[in-house]
Amino acid sequence: MSPTTNATTQAAPARGKRPKRTPKPQGQWKIDGKAPLHHVEEVKQEEDVLAVKQRVIDIYSKQGFDSIPADDIAPRFKWLGIYTQRRQDLGGELTGQVSDAELQDKFLMMRVRIDGGLASPERLRVIGEISRDYARSTADFTDRQNIQLHWLRIEDVPAIWEKLEAVGLTSVLGCGDVPRVILGSPVAGVAAEEIIDATPAIEIIQRDLVPNPEFHNLPRKFKSAISGHSRQDVTHEIQDISFIGSVHPEYGPGFECYVGGGLSTNPMIAQSLGAWVPIDEVPEVWAGVARIFRDYGYRRLRNRARLKFLVAEWGIEKFREVLETEYLGHKLIDGPHQPINPGYRDHIGAHPQKDGKFYLGVKPTVGHTTGEQLIAIAAVAERFGISRIRTTAEKELVFLDVERTDLADLGRALDEVGLFSKPSEWRRNIISCTGLEFCKLAHATTKSRAVELVDELEERIGDIDVPVRIALNGCPNSCARTQVADIGFKGQTVTDAEGNRVEGFQVHLGGSMNVNANFGRKVKGHKVIADEVGDYVVRVVSHFKQQRTPDETFQEWIQRAEEEALK
Template sequence: MTTQTTTPQDAAGRPARPARTPKPNGQWKIDGTTPLNHNEEFKQEGPPLEVRERIESTYAHEGFDSIADDDLHGRFRWWGLYTQRKPGIDGGRTATLEPHELEDRYFMLRVRTDGAELTPDALRVLGGISEDFGRGTADVTDRQNIQYHWIEIESMPEIWRRLDTVGLETTTACGDSPRAFLGSPVAGIASDEIIDATPVIDEIKRRFIGDPALANLPRKFKTAISGHPSLDVVHEINDISLVGVEHPERGAGFDLWVGGGLSTAPRLGERLGVFVTADQAPDVWHGVIRIFRDYGYRRLRNKARLKFLLKDWGPEKFREVLETEYLGYALPDGPPPAPATRPGDHVGVHEQKDGDFYVGAAPVVGRVGGGTLTGLADLLESVGARSARLTAHQKVVVLGVPADRVDELVDGLEPLGLTARPSLFRRNTIACTGIEFCKLAIVDTKDTAARVIAELEQRLDEQAEQLDRPISLNVNGCPNSCARIQTADIGLKGQIITVDGEQMPGFQVHLGGSLAGQGHDAGGLGRTVRGLKIPATEIADYVERVVRRYAADRTDGESFAEWAHRADEAVLQ
């Protein structure tokens, strides 16, 4: 008997094309560990953390020209080092030049603090590194890092030696690794704290930071852990967040969020609906990061964040995999965090649970410098304060100020460029590094934002006193959203724009973004206004115009974000 085979046909009767085999996504547990791009190749060819030994033994002695390419443009990041932008290259050339044409022979360096207290000794070390090796530069980032510029490779062994003396590090401050942790600046001292997350952060760091098994992730992995009811660590936009909650039967613990992130494909994190005790938290963190390592997408860099895996899986599957494959036990259901009690920047004077005070102070868009850090150390000692912490909003919080020395501290901060009584816009404006040092940037940010703040302080001083809600202004130098533009009341994304046939630095506008810890009841992404692009020289004009319109049009208690989402586009121009 002859068996006749039939060729599959399409609807028109033509031979059907064979189905395409889907391309592997580079998920280790599904596709295997064969590298699918050069980033994955160099991470397997030489463990990234091992580059520190080469820096100390070879590159620091033989200089910049001795650095191997995959170390310079790859593995150095695992120790907080990126080459910085060469001066004089305008933003219009950012996308047209190769990385080696944009980069200088100097480095940006990030020092992670992970929500830790910075003693006067630590502040002096940080200030000394700025003055001795960074031409006086130092910024407080919105990841609670201290970021330097103008660092030479020859200086790194001494910088690491100094950091070691005060318990600070640059380990996995950048790279495809567990980045710096966000922790509450008032952990352990706030009278209204739900749970002190400091022991959890310390235990995770002790067990896992620097672990080679976690040093080859698909991309970066960001962590936020806080037990303060102000929701002060922007938990909605981290890969993993543990947020303090009170369980009705189990007491204080954490609500678990995963899969948040911004950049060009913003996505807010989602709750898994579980309750995590402080004892369980390190293992839960370890489980989530290993899911990312094992199942995260590695083929395309722009799809390699945890948020893309969560989008495809959904929170129910993510929870199931976490519990069955990585923990070996089920987590109980738990409550969501309550609405934020107040803004999470902690600016101003607040009483601690022990009767001392903490004081939150604002620099201008995070700029501090070596002199400010050293001067702050002297001021803390002179008033008998305990330490300082950094915030996720580019601010500084001084802890343990005796009640009778608070006024002296507040007055002493002003000459240092810090203020506990900032204007509306100095308090609520953050900015990324921008074109001054960043190879990805298109426009200036820090100096631009500082000029805008100064102008708005003059123009809207009386108006600001009438507003009962903060208005955040976030300024970013490129589309990557290091300054969180999609979650600001007014977010500015840098680009080259054309006005009357002339190209110039400008910004696309995002309006109505919010996060729970910024004085809003819930987080949400902002909207863009069609065709709205503003020259850098006209930012203050635009902000003044839209804030005055908000003040005139809003209903009782309506936030800027709520108003911006309901307003007609014509009103927002």
């Protein structure tokens, strides 16, 4: 045998084994370089993403919707906090079957960014006037403390921005591959139960870091939450980065930091860094984590371009090590793990403040409101001398600095304008996304169905003595937190008994993001026709009431219930 033949034989792979493929680049800037791997990344690198704002003012608002190039409509408009909404004549069966360009209308949704939920009568009145004058009186509180408007024309956007900016608000950076609105405790600085006031950290991040262009081309969205309240009232388990109040035995009140949470089609619960962070270091740690995401986050596939995938692959120990060595330049302080709060995280009802006054939390059903209602709410607040109002991650409104003697009268006045100061458990614990009415990703109508569902449950079941959290989501992306609800409905197109393709839902049962964290139990092969959602909830809750043991929660019952009781 010749040397050449022998060498060839030795180099050949073992029979039955294929040589390992070279892994595809994931678009991690520090590893693969910055060459764009798909069109969205190309668009993001062509120019400053916020340059499109001036084109809206100078060109599109004067020449109309048809003058807007496709790449400005999507993705660039996202950086301005605006999306095209869904055409009203296209049903959910077309979602995913035709392109976004075919689904989109010439009207816009705008997300008004309210970091920390810091509203006021003046701000609500201005948003209400914008809603009334430009948005067909639509307005929705979101579970990220924002307010969303619909039916906007591009011709009116510059005037809307001027009105928002006059009261310190904006839609810019409300969407896009940027740090989204920073969730904060709605009662920061006033609550008697507070561990530490996080407001100074949120203000620094919002003022000094979020506007910095170095954070305007992240792999995808970056969700943040910071709360020093003992109720842990900012859904910290499902954020990219979050800080919750924690008391260090040596250093006192500060924060425990979590990274890598998120829901959508690949839900993951955030993991603690195992560190205690003093308040003056929170912005630095926030920026370090955002830079890790920018430099190491996966950009090749949009559905994997979230921080949670990097944290899952690296592990929390490596993530902390990279944060400390490459981005902070110092070790973080090891800290205690804060016990999970098992109770209510919302702020419904009257609660004492540190200064002897009270705050009052009320509920707009599923966060839905109108321009006229916002104006009326502002007038009620001013009548009672209230200058501070807060939005919340549970779509509530919280009125601060209320005198004890005014609590009952304020509650009645807010009830009269369509809010609920003493909501039933159903009204208190229901949440929905925008749904098929406006969203191009949706398969099912959610918001109007949720409003009707609350009325139906109050009539057919009455109130209930344990929380049963219901979430209606129009698609799998879980904007309404489907997988961590007691009863979560995920929109799908399903086939009814006559063979028609209709709106429907897959059901998640018994999910939780705090106690016994899990993403819900699915009943195998079971779907619910949209028109039968009320019957389904009544049936399952009736089984719960019949079968529960004393002090058993709905989630505990779900874990042990037979499948027949869940159909």
